Amino acid sequence: MSSEHMQIGEVAARTDLSLRTIRHYEETGLVIPSARSQGGFRLYTEADVARLMVVRRMKPLGFTLDEMRALLDATDRLDSGEDLPPEQRQELLERISGFEQAAHQRVVDLRTQLARAEEFAATLADRLARSPAS
Template identity: 45%
Template sequence: MTEARQPTDLLQIGDVSDRTGLSLRTIRHYEEVGLLPEPQRSPGGFRLYGHEAVERLLLIKRMKPLDFSLEQMRELIEVREQLSRGGLTAGRRAELLEHLRTFHALVEHKLGVLRERVESAEAFAVQLADETRRRD
């Protein structure tokens, strides 16, 4: 039997945790630091989140392993939201798109650094495996 959702399709924090793979504590932390807007509350006081909050948390989750600062996360979220709202002047839209391109370049750079670290770690693992075989 499918669980009935509230008419507005809002999710409680446990459901958001399940969908994002983030702990309740982490979700509350992102609220506290302003990366996630304060959620609505049920009549019983439970936090209620919409689809946008889940999407935002998934974005944050993608940024976290790349060592983005909270400010960078906040900035990217704002750029994406402004672009999604529409109604922008051509100049403002171009400015926001350039900002998005800058973030893309930063992600590409961070990926390059991570690839180098993985290659180094793989070479080290091979070295240790060889050493282990030699000593057996």
Template identity: 50%
Template sequence: MQIGDVAERTSLSLRTIRHYEEVGLLPEAQRSPGGFRLYTEDAVTRLLLIKQMKPLDFTLEQMREILDVRQRLASPRCSDKTRAGLQATLEDYQRLADDKLTELRRKVEHAEAFAAHLREPLS
């Protein structure tokens, strides 16, 4: 599918999709005979996952590693020993995501308290 279709399905801008490809979060898109980028369903899935990681402030390198680990785990050639190490890496990232989510919730509580304070009548 072309980049415009991907942008519509993911609610990401064309520029953002191109950027993620340039920094290696997406594999390089195939090109149509006319030179248009062509993306797969897997690319859409990756973009949606990246979109979920973004609010948690994962770095590009962390996102790249998470995507790589998930792809390697999905491979039928992944040995049991390798699989155990990859699953441990994902568990570490799960804990990190939980910590980041806790921090986001704390920030939301503070923002809500501040908004409530602003709604109070001035005396």
């Protein structure tokens, strides 16, 4: 096995994803291991790890598997080195831009939710501080 390939356990440790989650992403076609060992073990490359990190970052923002696939497809096509017609290249860049805008909006929404949650927790702490213990 060459040093550029990693087994699933190392990938799980590097990405902070469970083995089950990584296998699920393989089953759904999001991240396919680049190779298999002679014993049939999944082998991953740095590029595979980078794809898993994209998925890991999209998940908490509520993106669906189909949306993740669409973004990965767009970035794969742009990064392929293939000579794309200008209109196709522009369409892919616009798709990625749409994801960037959606991600930004979801971050704003999460910050609002976090502020409300912190406010609520502070209200409860204040309420407890004002109540004598029985």
